[in-house]
Amino acid sequence: MSTPAEEAKPLAKKKKKVPFDYSPYIRGGKLPHIWCPGCGHGIVLKSLLRAVHASGTSQNDVAMVSGIGCSSRTPGYVDFNTLHTLHGRAITYATGLKMANPKLKVLVITGDGDALAIGGNHFIHACRRNLDLTILVYNNFTYGMTSGQTSPTTTQGKISTTGRHGNIDPPFDTCTLAKAAGATYVARGTAYHFQELEKIIFDAFMHKGTSVVDIIDACPTYYGKYNKYASATDMMEQLEKDGTVSVKQAEKLTPEELEGKLLRGVLHRSERPEYSEEYGKLVTSLQSKK
Amino acid sequence: MATNKKRFMQGNEACAEGAFYAGCTFFAGYPITPSTEVMEISSSRLPKTGGVFIQMEDEIASICAITGASLGGRKSMTATSGPGFSLMQEGLGFACMAEVPIVIINVMRSGPSTGFPTGPSQSDVMQAKWGTHGDHPAIVLIPASVEEIFYETIRAFNLAEIYRTPVIVLYDEIIGHMREAVTIPQPGEVEVVNRVKPTCAPSEYKPYDTTLGDIAPLAAYGEGYRFHVTGLYHGADGFPTNNTKLIEEAGQRLVRKVEDNKERIWKNEEYFLDDAEIGIFAYGVSARSAKFAVRELRKKGIKAGLLRPLTIWPFPDSAVDALAERVKTIIVPEMNLGQIVHEVERVARGRCEVKGIFRVDTEPIKPAQIIEKILGNGPMPSAPVSPTDSNMSEMLIERDMLDG
Amino acid sequence: MSYRYELRFTGSGGQGIITAGIILAEAASIYDGKKAVQSQAYGPESRGGASRAEVIISDEDIDYPKATSIDAMLALTQEGYTKFHKDVKSGGIILIDSDEVKDVPRGDFKVYAFPIIATAANVLGKVITANIISLGLITELTKIVSHDAIEKAVLSRVPAAFLELNKKALHTGFEKGATLAPLS
Numbered sequence: 001m002s003t004p005a006e007e008a009k010p011l012a013k014k015k016k017k018v019p020f021d022y023s024p025y026i027r028g029g030k031l032p033h034i035w036c037p038g039c040g041h042g043i044v045l046k047s048l049l050r051a052v053h054a055s056g057t058s059q060n061d062v063a064m065v066s067g068i069g070c071s072s073r074t075p076g077y078v079d080f081n082t083l084h085t086l087h088g089r090a091i092t093y094a095t096g097l098k099m100a101n102p103k104l105k106v107l108v109i110t111g112d113g114d115a116l117a118i119g120g121n122h123f124i125h126a127c128r129r130n131l132d133l134t135i136l137v138y139n140n141f142t143y144g145m146t147s148g149q150t151s152p153t154t155t156q157g158k159i160s161t162t163g164r165h166g167n168i169d170p171p172f173d174t175c176t177l178a179k180a181a182g183a184t185y186v187a188r189g190t191a192y193h194f195q196e197l198e199k200i201i202f203d204a205f206m207h208k209g210t211s212v213v214d215i216i217d218a219c220p221t222y223y224g225k226y227n228k229y230a231s232a233t234d235m236m237e238q239l240e241k242d243g244t245v246s247v248k249q250a251e252k253l254t255p256e257e258l259e260g261k262l263l264r265g266v267l268h269r270s271e272r273p274e275y276s277e278e279y280g281k282l283v284t285s286l287q288s289k290k
Numbered sequence: 291m292a293t294n295k296k297r298f299m300q301g302n303e304a305c306a307e308g309a310f311y312a313g314c315t316f317f318a319g320y321p322i323t324p325s326t327e328v329m330e331i332s333s334s335r336l337p338k339t340g341g342v343f344i345q346m347e348d349e350i351a352s353i354c355a356i357t358g359a360s361l362g363g364r365k366s367m368t369a370t371s372g373p374g375f376s377l378m379q380e381g382l383g384f385a386c387m388a389e390v391p392i393v394i395i396n397v398m399r400s401g402p403s404t405g406f407p408t409g410p411s412q413s414d415v416m417q418a419k420w421g422t423h424g425d426h427p428a429i430v431l432i433p434a435s436v437e438e439i440f441y442e443t444i445r446a447f448n449l450a451e452i453y454r455t456p457v458i459v460l461y462d463e464i465i466g467h468m469r470e471a472v473t474i475p476q477p478g479e480v481e482v483v484n485r486v487k488p489t490c491a492p493s494e495y496k497p498y499d500t501t502l503g504d505i506a507p508l509a510a511y512g513e514g515y516r517f518h519v520t521g522l523y524h525g526a527d528g529f530p531t532n533n534t535k536l537i538e539e540a541g542q543r544l545v546r547k548v549e550d551n552k553e554r555i556w557k558n559e560e561y562f563l564d565d566a567e568i569g570i571f572a573y574g575v576s577a578r579s580a581k582f583a584v585r586e587l588r589k590k591g592i593k594a595g596l597l598r599p600l601t602i603w604p605f606p607d608s609a610v611d612a613l614a615e616r617v618k619t620i621i622v623p624e625m626n627l628g629q630i631v632h633e634v635e636r637v638a639r640g641r642c643e644v645k646g647i648f649r650v651d652t653e654p655i656k657p658a659q660i661i662e663k664i665l666g667n668g669p670m671p672s673a674p675v676s677p678t679d680s681n682m683s684e685m686l687i688e689r690d691m692l693d694g
Numbered sequence: 695m696s697y698r699y700e701l702r703f704t705g706s707g708g709q710g711i712i713t714a715g716i717i718l719a720e721a722a723s724i725y726d727g728k729k730a731v732q733s734q735a736y737g738p739e740s741r742g743g744a745s746r747a748e749v750i751i752s753d754e755d756i757d758y759p760k761a762t763s764i765d766a767m768l769a770l771t772q773e774g775y776t777k778f779h780k781d782v783k784s785g786g787i788i789l790i791d792s793d794e795v796k797d798v799p800r801g802d803f804k805v806y807a808f809p810i811i812a813t814a815a816n817v818l819g820k821v822i823t824a825n826i827i828s829l830g831l832i833t834e835l836t837k838i839v840s841h842d843a844i845e846k847a848v849l850s851r852v853p854a855a856f857l858e859l860n861k862k863a864l865h866t867g868f869e870k871g872a873t874l875a876p877l878s
Contacts, residue, residue, distance in 0.1 A: 298724050470723070471724065582757045585757075
């Protein structure tokens with residue numbers, strides 16, 4: 001369990017500036033990655049690998065399952081048991097794999113379109129079951145792989161290739177949705193706050209049950225360009241740095257000051273029986289009746 | 291060895307029993323008439339035997355979950371019917387592309403759309419082959435009795451494991467809900483095949499390595515072989531490629547691994563075919579009508595015979611070719627508006643007449659319909675001709691009656 | 695010589711028509727050592743709506759699983775009788791519920807009438823035993839399965855708490871069937 005004070009103290013600082021060696025986790029010959037200059041996915045990947053490393057989990061026991069989209073290319077670069085599946089379906093493959101072998105720690109890498117539009121039904125049902133999956137939603141507010149269409153998290157009024165006159169669709173809040181559907185660990189981080197993100201991913205990974213992390217990681221190539229941010233860093237500062245406040249900071253702010261800001265940090269945490277353990281108990285009780 | 295007990299059971303029950311016999315330890319599904327009993331029985335049995343049962347939120351999730359579970363090392367299956375089978379098509383293509391063994395049961399009901407949920411049909415025979423996009427291998431088995439569902443489900447698992455590909459078992463609602471006696475064999479009596487696992491060092495493992503043949507060994511996630519699987523075209527190491535030469539090779543091999551082994555996958559029953567002048571090509575419940583018709587026609591001296599495929603895909607070209615070579619007419623009765631008849635016509639290449647008997651009213655093809663088609667066909671001018679189904683059967687079916 | 699004996703049970707969903715078909719086929723197949731196939735047709739609903747079960751019994755493998763020319767039929771509803779009585783073969787028999795089936799067009803078959811549902815409700819105290827009473831009657835009228843086989847099949851399919859009730863229902867059917875005369 002982490003306290004807000006610990007959250008503010010990222011793991012990396014404890015390691016006294018010994019550079020982290022990513023190479024055991026990166027598959028030889030698979031870089032460079034496909035992500036655009038200015039995209040935060042590489043930053044998120046670093047936080048992710050440091051968090052998995054901190055957990056002490058053997059690479060043989062980690063499975064990474066993704067759907068379709070920019071973020072879903074992540075499994076191709078990392079040396080785990082990796083499965084790159086269909087658009088929207090990562091969670092369902094991950095569910096089958098986790099139930100087939102509950103010893104595996106299963107990470108789901110997905111995006112806002114993948115998880116919340118085409119895969120929305122799977123997303124809420126995974127949260128409902130509380131199966132031990134760590135679902136990382138790389139939220140870039142758009143479909144980056146297919147060049148910038150409106151996604152379920154596109155802010156109203158923003159421009160996209162399918163919302164050329166400004167988006168009129170109300171967006172989903174990933175975290176509110178996850179909490180309502182029953183996820184037992186819900187948090188938000190950003191690529192900008194990468195040290196805080198590492199801590200959040202570590203917590204999510206260690207949490208037993210369905211954990212969802214909404215990672216704000218805007219797309220400079222399409223979302224940034226169409227919405228006239230001066231540069232990738234300008235967009236990152238506006239959306240990720242200034243557009244969010246930590247849960248702790250938020251306590252001191254008025255509702256007016258919080259208007260339009262996304263909360264960062266652990267937004268919900270609860271204890272509920274984990275699905276694969278419950279299934280295991282069912283098996284044990286039935287087999288003892290024989 | 292214990293005596294094998296004869297049990298009176300439903301087709302869907304025989305399917306579940308066949309799956310358990312074959313070593314299936316994972317079922318994910320979504321309820322749908324008329325296949326739900328397979329799921330219900332799995333939900334009861336699998337937790338008791340240490341297997342996994344999970345009810346998913348829809349059929350898309352179901353086929354994806356069994357694919358994930360198969361990559362986790364378990365023999366996995368789902369069961370569905372028309373609407374659910376339609377939803378599964380993308381996941382089916384993924385399992386073909388990623389070469390993951392899974393078994394899909396489709397208990398065919400009336401369609402399109404919701405159709406008549408409790409009404410039988412045979413109208414998914416083409417979808418089973420062509421439903422998912424892109425060129426891909428298809429192995430589809432089509433049993434015609436309750437006992438055959440048991441054995442063909444075992445065979446489906448064996449073929450899936452051998453060829454690292456999805457295998458579909460298709461049967462109509464009539465066979466699925468019908469009850470007949472089945473004698474369940476003891477463990478070991480029927481061959482059960484398990485996928486080939488890699489023996490190389492994990493660092494050497496390539497999940498699509500074809501240096502030793504078209505089908506590479508398949509490791510399970512969590513065994514130390516950390517490999518990559520994707521629905522993108524990929525090279526031997528499993529990683530995506532846009533090399534057109536590799537894509538061509540991979541596409542060709544995917545189809546070839548089944549095509550080159552079709553003699554091993556084909557399975558046909560021949561009934562009175564040796565001297566037949568009229569051949570009937572029928573599958574599933576329609577083949578049972580055809581058998582009845584053949585016996586009645588033989589009593590009338592008409593040389594009719596039946597060719598019944600138990601493997602509908604790959605299509606039994608050589609058996610149909612041999613039939614077309616020696617009969618004057620091939621009759622193809624189907625509970626659809628003409629699907630497999632076109633395959634028969636393709637193979638017959640005009641060497642004999644090919645005539646279909648089709649219906650989609652959810653009633654089975656009546657034996658009398660087949661008899662009438664053949665009698666109306668000319669070879670026996672003296673044979674009775676009857677205008678309707680019901681009096682036709684009464685006229686032709688002569689049986690010794692029991693007392694009472 | 696080989697034989698093929700066809701039965702069709704008709705009623706409405708919830709009357710246990712399909713269960714009765716299963717029990718009869720199981721009696722023939724498992725307990726009498728004959729070949730049997732049981733099939734059914736029903737609507738999407740579990741209750742109400744027309745349902746029918748068919749049983750084919752033979753001494754050899756049965757190919758076509760559906761009735762072609764019916765030897766014996768049970769009709770617990772008027773709809774079942776009206777719709778299907780024409781499929782009964784010459785010399786065949788039809789058992790009807792005398793309260794439910796009032797309009798009884800005749801043909802070249804014997805019709806037996808008995809207040810099956812009323813007997814289930816009033817004598818056995820449970821209307822759901824109508825299907826088992828019917829099985830007793832049908833067994834007695836057709837002799838297509840042995841008393842022993844049908845009793846074993848009934849008892850293997852009903853919950854333990856209802857064994858006696860169902861046994862009584864079956865025997866009620868046997869007794870009434872033995873003295874039942876066809877409508878003239």
